[in-house]
Amino acid sequence: MHSFGYRANALLTFSVTALAFICAIASFSDKFSNQNPSAEIQILNINRLKKQSYGNDEVSLTLDISADLQSLFTWNTKQVFAFVAAEYESPMNSLNQVSLWDVIIPDKEHAKFRIQTSNKYRFIDQGHNLRGKEFNLTLHWHVMPKTGKMLADKIVMPGYSLPDAYK
C-alpha cells in the first residue's frame, strides 16, 4: 500500500471481485420468486393447407394467443423471449417442432397480453404429412436475467388438428 498505483490496483481488484459476489447474490435471489405463468391458445381459422411445388405441405393459421407471464419477471429479469411452436409426429421425424410466432417481452407491463395473428413464420412440413394431423401448440419462454443463468420452460397445449384434405 506504499504507492498510489498499488492502492488503486488493490481497490480496483477488490471492487470487481465484490461486484462478482453481488451479481451472484442477485442471481441467487431469483430462486425465491414464485412463478405461475398461464397461457391459452385458440386456433381461429385454418386459412390454407396446401402442397407446395416441392412436395412439402404448408399450412397457414390464424391464432388467438393469450398469456400472463407477469410472474416470471423479477428484479433480475432483463427480458422474456416467448414463442409458440407446433409439435407433431411424422414418419420421417419422431418429433417436429415448428415455430409459428414469437415475441420479446421487455418488462412486466407487456407480459400480460392477448393477440390475434396469423402465423409469423411459415408452417412447412418435411414431407406431406399434415393432412388430418393432430398436433400440440406449446408456448415456450426463455427468461433472460440481468445476471445469471437463462431459464427455459413451457406450457404444452394438446388437442389441435388439421383438416383431412387440402384447401
Place this chain on the structure above:
Amino acid sequence: MDWQGQKVVEQLMQILLVISGVVAVVVGYATESFRTMMLIYAGGVVLATLVTVPNWPFYNRHPLEWLDPSEAEKHAKPQVVAKKRFSKK
C-alpha cells in the same frame, strides 16, 4: 504514507467496499430495482477511492524516524566484511 497508515488504508478500503456491497444488495432487493443496487455500489466504490487512494495527511501521523545526519557522523560507519567462501570437497 507510513506503515500504520498503510495498514489503516487497506482495512478501510475492504470495509468500505464490503459495506457498500451489502447495502447495495439489501436496498436493491427491497426496492426490486437492479439499477438502484448498481448505483449504490458504484457510489460506494467512488467513496472508497476518494478515501483510500490519495495520500491524505492523516495517514502519515506516525512517520518513520530517520537518524539525523549530524548524529550519524559522530559514530563509526559500518564496515563491509569480505565473506569467507567455503569450497566444496
